[in-house]
Amino acid sequence: MKKAVLTRASKLFAVTTLAAGISLANAEDTIKVGVLHSLSGTMAISETTLKDTVLMMVAEQNKKGGLLGKKLEPVVVDPASNWPLFAEKTRELLAKEGVDVIFGCWTSVSRKSVLPVIEELNGLLFYPVQYEGEESSRNVFYTGAAPNQQAIPAVDYLMKEVGVKRWVLAGTDYVYPRTTNKILESYLKSKGVDAADIMVNYTPFGHSDWQTIVSDIKGFGSAGKKTAVVSTVNGDANVPFYKELANQGISAEDIPVVAFSVGEEELSGFDTSPLVGHLAAWNYFQSADADINYDFIDQWHAYTGDDSRVTNDPMEATYIGFSMWAKAVEKAGSADVDKVRQAMYGMTVPNLTGGMATMNANHHLSKPVLIGEIQADGQFDIVWQTDGEIKGDAWTDFLPESKNIVADWTAPINCGNYNIVSKTCGSAVAAE
Amino acid sequence: MRIFVLFCLACCSWSAQAQLAEADLTLQRLAQQLAVASYDEKSALISQMAQLPAERKKPLLEALASNSLYSRESDQRLFVIERFKPGERIQAFFYDESLLIESRRQKRDFDKIGINNAIRRTLSSELALMEVSSGSDQQRRLAAEQLLKSPQDIDASRLQALIAQESSPAVAEVLGLVAALQQLTSADSSQRLAAIKTLQRSLYPQVRVALVQHQGRLDASNPLQAGEYQLVQKTLASIDQLQQLNGYARDLYFGLSLGAVLLLAAIGLAITFGVMGVINMAHGEMIMLGAYTTYLVQQLMPAGSEVSLLVAIPAAFLVSGLVGVVIERSVIRHLYGRPLETLLATFGISLILQQAVRSIFGPLNREVATPEWMAGTFMLNPGLELTWNRLYIIIFSLLVLVLLAWVMKRTLFGLQMRAVTMNRPMASSMGIRSGWVDALTFGLGSGIAGIAGVALSQLTNVGPNLGQAYIIDSFMVVVFGGVGNLWGTLVAAMSLGVANKVIEPFAGAVLAKILLLVFIILFIQKRPRGLFALKGRAVEG
Known part of the structure; x- marks a missing residue:
């Protein structure tokens, strides 16, 4: 009996090695690039653009002769805005297709769902969207903004340049707004803002009736102190929110709204003339005045065949991620995940705003932070930017549970959550 | 020759320069x-x-x-x-x-x-100062209200000159308030007291802000300022009292307008689910098709965006109605009496329609313009501004309801429809083609959902997911109101809307929704047939 099991196991082993051999043989002809963005369901509105961006970059790279003399081959899958499906599709990409790198995910919950699979199979994921931080995985490079590269500088701008004293933190009810608002609340309090001057408000996904909330904001703002709204309202709920703001006549001069999830693409769905002056904080705006940005926009228009298509921050993050990966593969002389990972540290590529993006040992980028005001044509006018690039901080310093945690994937620490006080790795688990 | 032309050009530019x-x-x-x-x-x-x-x-x-x-x-x-x-x-x-x-x-x-x-604020107050002395009374009043926002930026003597030559009492009143706001910071206490008296019954939010700020500057324990402090406090109290009344009115209006949206979304379902008993999960997608029809109509007649919305109403009815008829004839008619299969089939149809729209129009939201006459607010008093678009939607939803009730009660088609739902074999034996009546009834319900889409395109995103947001709410309203009863749907929609808006200010949007759902679940336990249950033989069928 035991023998029978053994032979069956060895047969199975033989079959798997054979299969692995075949996929290895395939991999030698091309370098496979996985694209894991939702093309259907709720998130398709945002993620389809990023799929197109990756495909455009792949085509561009192939025109230049590919990488290491091999062509790049994109493998596109559709996780359909379904979080468990993200994990399944990742497994399919890594185990079945044998991709060398994956560009994908938008929501934090989809990334969390991919995480165990990508760590188990030692894959490589480039995540291009701003998020709440409190994470650093060996197998993920985060090319979007961490809270200290978006939320904190935006609040600083409002405090110092606009003189805001009263704060509304409005968000959709899920992990990114909740964590960001927790960070902001403790940051504001550390700057001497009274608890009575902070109003926190959460709404369900896709909330469409904003009458009461907007009129509450109006009331909160009529207490004699300069008031601003910090909005982490997500995706689809933004249009009715802004429409209601415009309808109730809240102009940016009275109560400015600074948003972290509203970019050029979200604004392309409606008339922005009543919203002129409301703000957004990003690391990139389409209006950035740099040659490389004009080239990128031209390339995007040529690729999509539509010169009214806009570019946005997650696209820039995808662009930076892809150029870094391509450069790292050439530097490492191989598409092997561990070699590429080592080559990534300290890697520098130009960003689209005229500066340089650097990959740090905590898997987060150094990027500039820009504040833009909404214009009548749906674009942003950059009114303020940080002096230089800000280094992304994986674990925020403004929450007690993550204050002592750092991420450093280079020797000697080699750890995604290292406690600098107890000098241990993985000892503290942050709130999710 | 060339020299001559050049000379002339130079001349022209010189004379133009001189005219500056x-x-x-x-x-x-x-x-x-x-x-x-x-x-x-x-x-x-x-x-x-x-x-x-x-x-x-x-x-x-x-x-x-x-x-x-x-x-x-x-x-x-x-x-x-x-x-x-x-x-x-x-x-x-x-x-x-x-x-x-x-x-x-x-x-x-x-x-x-x-x-x-x-700078935008400085500019808008400078422009307002220029506009306050030109244009219609209405425009000048708006310009004067703009000045309320930054009274300190305005030169006091210039303002007094404007007030002196002002002919319209409404504009003069607002300008007087601006002057009073300026005088609040004056060093002369009698001027300040006069200013506070002027501000007494004003409901402009800027006035309240200025008074609160002024109160902060005063010291209640200082005998010289105590009287003024109390006057400010009294003024603020009377303003707050009026504002509280305004608050009730506003909550009621918000509630009715949410109710109107719920009513519009649910009214079509009251036909397909309420009258025919089809659990139609694709109802939301009929709304979405209506919204996309609005978008298409606007694309086809960009010059007439003011009337395109009116054209879109019949167009959306036809598009959604036709799709409804096709769905009924091809799928639902084979599934009558099998609610579970109907549910699954219509859910599948809803996914197909969503993805079809996503493939045709792309995943991005489409821009539907708001006509001029629907934008902005109307002012009941300076503390209570209500939005036009919501008012139109309230009126529109009631019109649709009345029209539908008329069709059901007063037309031959309505009679046949009711006959088929009450007793199908009897109706058939009277010569009614019950199959076609079913198809048309389903088409009517879907068409009305399409009309709802026209209205919703003014409030929310026009995208492939539009319908999903409304399907649960629609079922909630129909079940609560009593299946098969239009008036029940009206009462249910309005009371749910108002209840939601009354709870929301202190419970928050998330909790308000949960509380309402819990309430409905408890209510259905007590009265399984909803608010207005149908009586008689129809219930048995």
Whole structure:
């Protein structure tokens, strides 16, 4: 009996090695690039653009002769805005297709769902969207903004340049707004803002009736102190929110709204003339005045065949991620995940705003932070930017549970959550 | 010859230059400094420019306010550029020069004269000062209200002159408030007291802000200021009392308008689910199709965007109604009496329709313009401004309901429809083609959902997921109101809307929704047939 099991196991082993051999043989002809963005369901509105961006970059790279003399081959899958499906599709990409790198995910919950699979199979994921931080995985490079590269500088701008004293933190009810608002609340309090001057408000996904909330904001703002709204309202709920703001006549001069999830693409769905002056904080705006940005926009228009298509921050993050990966593969002389990972540290590529993006040992980028005001044509006018690039901080310093945690994937620490006080790795688990 | 032409050109430009009035020259000099000024310096420059009697200052400041003023790097000439698009011509402001934009890159030759919110406020109050003395009374009143926002930026003697020559009492009243707000900070206490008295019954939010700020400056324990402190406190209390009444009115209005949206979304379902008993999960997608029809109609008649919404109503009814008839004939008719299969089949249809729309129109939201007459607010009193679009939607939803009730009660089709639902075999034996009545009834319900889509396109995103947001709410309303009863649907929608808006201010949007759902679950336990249950034999069927 035991023998029978053994032979069956060895047969199975033989079959798997054979299969692995075949996929290895395939991999030698091309370098496979996985694209894991939702093309259907709720998130398709945002993620389809990023799929197109990756495909455009792949085509561009192939025109230049590919990488290491091999062509790049994109493998596109559709996780359909379904979080468990993200994990399944990742497994399919890594185990079945044998991709060398994956560009994908938008929501934090989809990334969390991919995480165990990508760590188990030692894959490589480039995540291009701003998020709440409190994470650093060996197998993920985060090319979007961490809270200290978006939320904190935006609040600083409002405090110092606009003189805001009263704060509304409005968000959709899920992990990114909740964590960001927790960070902001403790940051504001550390700057001497009274608890009575902070109003926190959460709404369900896709909330469409904003009458009461907007009129509450109006009331909160009529207490004699300069008031601003910090909005982490997500995706689809933004249009009715802004429409209601415009309808109730809240102009940016009275109560400015600074948003972290509203970019050029979200604004392309409606008339922005009543919203002129409301703000957004990003690391990139389409209006950035740099040659490389004009080239990128031209390339995007040529690729999509539509010169009214806009570019946005997650696209820039995808662009930076892809150029870094391509450069790292050439530097490492191989598409092997561990070699590429080592080559990534300290890697520098130009960003689209005229500066340089650097990959740090905590898997987060150094990027500039820009504040833009909404214009009548749906674009942003950059009114303020940080002096230089800000280094992304994986674990925020403004929450007690993550204050002592750092991420450093280079020797000697080699750890995604290292406690600098107890000098241990993985000892503290942050709130999710 | 060539020399002669050149000479002439020079002559022309010289004479044009000469015609620039003295003030316009100063304006030009100041304006050109804007390009290199910091935000603080810009504010100062703008105030200086506003003082000039120059003819062209208004268009210049307007261009600046709309962020379309640029300075050319090579010679600091100012240009007004609305859009930077290849193929468009741009015009220099002080010079007779126009340029054709050849490529987007040319933008690098120009520096935008950027403004921030602080400068935008200075500009809008300067422009308001100019507008307060020209235009219709309505416009001038709006301009005067704009001045309330930053009374300290306005020169007091200029303001007094404006009040003295003001003919309209409404405008004069608002200007008087502006003057009173200025006097609140005066050093003379009798002037301050007079100002507080002027502000007494005003409900403008800026007045309350100023009074709260003023109260903060006063010291209640100082006998010299105690009387004034109490007066401010009394004034604030009376304002707050009025505002509280306004608050109730506002909550009621918000509740009714949410109720109207629920009613519109649910009314079609009251037919397909309520009357026919089909659990139609694709109902939301009928709404979405209506919204997309609105978008298409607007694309087809861009010039007539004011009336396109009216054209879209019958168009959306037809599109959604036809799709409804097709769905009924091809799928649902085979599934009557099998609710579980109907549910699954219609859910599948809803996914198919969503993805179809996503493939045809793309995953991005589409822009549906709001006609001029639906935008903005109307003012009942200065503390209570209500939005026009919501008012139209309340009226529209009631109209649709009345029309539908008329069709059901007064037309032959309505009679046949009711006959088939009450007793199908009997109706058939009376010669009614029950199959076709089913198809048309389903089409009617779907068509009305399409009309709801026209209204919703004014409130929310027009995207493939539009319908999903409303399907649960619609079922909630129909079940709560009592299956098969239109008036029940009306009462249910309105009471759920108002209840939601009354709870929301202190419980938050998330909790308000949960509380309502819990309430409905408990209610259904007590009265399984909803608010207005149908009685008699129909219930048994």
